[in-house]
Amino acid sequence: MPDYYISQISHTDKTVIQGVTALLNAEGIRLDANLDYTCGMYDDEMNIIATGSCFGNTLRCLAVSSEHQGEGLMNQIISHLIEVQFERGNTHLFLYTKCSSAKFFGDLGFYEIARIDEQIVFMENRRTGFKNYLKKLEESSALQLQTLTKDTSANTATLQSDNALPDTSTADRKIAALVMNANPFTLGHQYLVEKAARENDLLHLFIVSEDASLVPFKVRKQLVMEGTAHLDNICYHDSGPYIISNATFPSYFQKDENAVIESHAMLDLTVFTEIAQTLGINRRYVGEEPTSLVTGIYNNIMSEKLPENGIECIIVPRKTDGKKAISASTVRQAIKDNDVDTLKKLVPESTLRYFESKEAKEVIERIRNSGNVIHY
Known part of the structure; x- marks a missing residue:
């Protein structure tokens, strides 16, 4: 597997944020207005191929480039964001995802709280939290x-x-x-x-x-x-x-x-x-x-x-x-x-x-x- 690395992205770095926005848009996601931490995964040519963000105790704006899906990159992004959250003292975490992605995040240790048919699933990392x-x-x-x-x-x-x-x-x-x-x-x-x-x-x-x-x-x-x-x-x-x-x-x-x-x-x-x-x-x-x-x-x-x-x-x-x-x-x-x-x-x-x-x-x-x- 190629040697990719993950790094925090400053929200004041407009050039890099444009790259994040383009990646999200390509996957049908908009850059959320409420974010307090964003990271990007880069390939050896410094292209952003995966990204994820946090706001409070939630994980947001998670995406992997279509060219790299199936390589396990989202697992690494989620692991990185969970580590950041734990360092902040946030151990009870939540995310919102498309219904089509719920099973994937379920395999990563998140459990469904509620869903809107064919739209959004609200999940948490505690089996009996709700x-x-x-x-x-x-x-x-x-x-x-x-x-x-x-x-x-x-x-x-x-x-x-x-x-x-x-x-x-x-x-x-x-x-x-x-x-x-x-x-x-x-x-x-x-x-x-x-x-x-x-x-x-x-x-x-x-x-x-x-x-x-x-x-x-x-x-x-x-x-x-x-x-x-x-x-x-x-x-x-x-x-x-x-x-x-x-x-x-x-x-x-x-x-x-x-x-x-x-x-x-x-x-x-x-x-x-x-x-x-x-x-x-x-x-x-x-x-x-x-x-x-x-x-x-x-x-x-x-x-x-x-x-x-x-x-x-x-x-x-x-x-x-x-x-x-x-x-x-x-x-x-x-x-x-x-x-x-x-x-x-x-x-x-x-x-x-x-x-x-x-x-x-x-x-x-x-x-x-x-x-x-x-x-x-």
Whole structure:
């Protein structure tokens, strides 16, 4: 076998990146916008004949030149990327691949989590990773339910209120779910959570735990829990790596932005359906966002596909400040502009207290130094 070698590629090296892009394009793959490490395999004439990349704990943009397929080069690329990830401390790894390549990556130690027919397979390097995640959700919910039951058992009258937890043996309970990033937690988020909690016996609230936002996960979770502490029928969950955010979903298999959004929605719903079955969730709430192309497509797919799996999809009109819908983007802009008056109108007291505290200094600086805080 010829003596090929693998080397890291700098994303600022435009000439080499052009070579990577050409190789990917030849294999029907686009260069993903979210990459933090890229490597290339070179032949003895310094041509790139294979490539692979990482983003967070995912492997991406994997390709071998058609002239060299069958030589075992992808095995070497994967081994190299796994070594890089382990050096970073990432041992639980994920990848997205075409359905036609799933068996190949299965032979390399990756296991299927979910797939969209004839499009994308979502895989991980742990045989029981997703199963263990579902079990952890179930155990966490049981503990929180015990706490909720104790809190309400002292007053039987409370059990008749809208927000009370009913008898856990009741088969026809309304059990809802909400997934939110809360970057940061606003009055709009609070309104959505309050509505879902009021209209259901139990609400599972998933907070996106990927740190791809201007406000770190630890802070976002704190603000969500403080802003909903007055509600007594919520089970809180970190989303973990299985509820996929827009920020980290790969775009390199799809032909255009709409296809990316549709694939993301379909894959997310496939995973969510498994979660819903585990927790007995029969309703999912989402906020309406008329100005967002992403949310519009996502909500349309959700409202069509969730009922097919016995889950009601409830799209809630956005809370307004009297003029326009409250959004986290507007809140971030107010923070960036040091517009305290606007901020006070858009966030709960708990969020306002945080951003007025010394603790928030670093987050505020991050927002103010960001070029664009408005996301659509």
